[in-house]
Amino acid sequence: MTLYVYETMIVEQEGMLEIGIPDFDITFRHIGSKHEALVEAAKRLAGAVRECLIQGKDVPHATSGLKGRRGRKVVKLAIEAECPMAEFFTVEDVMEILGVTQPRVSHLMRDGKLVAVKEGRRNLITRASLLAYLHTPRTPGRPRKAERSRLVYRAASLVGSTS
Numbered sequence: 001m002t003l004y005v006y007e008t009m010i011v012e013q014e015g016m017l018e019i020g021i022p023d024f025d026i027t028f029r030h031i032g033s034k035h036e037a038l039v040e041a042a043k044r045l046a047g048a049v050r051e052c053l054i055q056g057k058d059v060p061h062a063t064s065g066l067k068g069r070r071g072r073k074v075v076k077l078a079i080e081a082e083c084p085m086a087e088f089f090t091v092e093d094v095m096e097i098l099g100v101t102q103p104r105v106s107h108l109m110r111d112g113k114l115v116a117v118k119e120g121r122r123n124l125i126t127r128a129s130l131l132a133y134l135h136t137p138r139t140p141g142r143p144r145k146a147e148r149s150r151l152v153y154r155a156a157s158l159v160g161s162t163s
Contacts, residue, residue, distance in 0.1 A: 004049055004059065005078045007066045008041050010034060021077070023060045024048045042077050049081045088117065088124035097130070108133065 009020040017037045020027045026044050030037040052059045066074045089097070094105050094114070105125075108114040115129035 002082060003078060003080055004045075004062070005076055006045060006062045007064055008038070008045075008075045008077050009066060010037065010073045010075060012071055021045055021048075022066070023062055038075060038077065042079055045077055046079045046081055049079065053081065087127045089127065089130055091123055091125070094125050094130060097134075 006021055006023050009022070011018040011020075015031070017030045017032075017034065018027065019030060019037050019041045021041060021044070024045065026041075026048060028040070028044070030040055049059055068074045091102060091105050094100075095102055098105070105114065109116045109123065109125070113129070113133050115126045116123040117126065118124075
């Protein structure tokens with residue numbers, strides 16, 4: 001686990017708190033106590049850091065030196081986060097789960113049916129995209145030749161009947 005520390009601004013305005021984490025462009029308003037607002041800010045910060053890690057993006061470096069002025073307080077938030085590898089499957093795992101070949105997994109990634117993150121030379125498929133793919137209904141194989149010709153004949157007759 002890595003520790004991330006970011007400065008957070010709290011501004012009190014008309015009975016509500018405006019919270020900002022400038023390094024992530026996170027701003028929101030909260031009605032309630034400062035403690036509740038900071039807990040919500042920590043959750044949002046943890047989500048933003050985790051999203052960067054999952055997508056393989058660089059986590060923004062923390063800037064410091066924000067000044068508290070009239071009505072504005074600066075608080076440091078510290079969170080621990082790591083890239084959740086349990087959220088990913090290797091191509092080999094997906095091949096085994098789906099019972100398909102490596103080129104088929106590559107086609108599914110290319111078509112956007114499976115979302116993958118590049119880690120070095122490996123592709124890691126997200127658990128969410130694999131579950132979504134597994135829950136989509138599909139029919140096996142291509143339609144039979146006789147069924148295709150019947151569908152083509154029916155389509156031609158429908159098109160011909162409208163004129």
